[in-house]
Amino acid sequence: MSEKFNFANFFGMESDKPKNEDAKPVNNVVPLTRKDLATVSSNIVVFEPTNYTDVDTIAEKLLDDNAVIIKLDKLDIKSAERMVDFLNGVLFAIHGNINRLDKNIFICSPKNFKVTK
Incomplete structure (x- = not known):
């Protein structure tokens, strides 16, 4: 038992084959892509609800990242x-904001919008 214990061999991270010094390293990294923020369009939708049931449509627009x-x-x-x-x-659930523009007019915006006064 004069052989030294090697954790890398034990877990299969290192092979017993001799390393080829001329071989290029294999790149196993797969890049993750995300939407380019410049291509995401920002929309503002205007609603004049006539009854309370219109709140579902308004909430869906907010969930779709529209102001x-x-x-x-x-x-x-x-x-x-x-x-x-x-x-x-x-708006609390999506980290958005609500601001009063006039007596009966409000703007609701998701977190990617910024409303300044």
């Missing part, structure tokens, strides 16, 4: 409050 301007003039106060509350929850 949304909402005019709440055609909604009653209770429905408008519920809609803003629901959209606040959606």
Whole structure:
């Protein structure tokens, strides 16, 4: 048992074959590609909901990384409050923001948008 224990051989990381000094190393790295941020289009969609059930469509636009301007003039106060509350929850989940533009106009934006005043 004069032979030295080699962990690399034990786990199959090193072969018993003699190394060829002239051989080029094999590149086993596979590059991961991601979308180029310059090609991603940013959209702003304007909604003027007439009832609370329109909130689903607005939420889907936000989940698709679109900013949304909402005019709440055609909604009653209770429905408008519920809609803003629901959209606040959606925006919290996607790390977005909501800003008031006017008395009944809001802009909801996902995290890749920046709204400055």
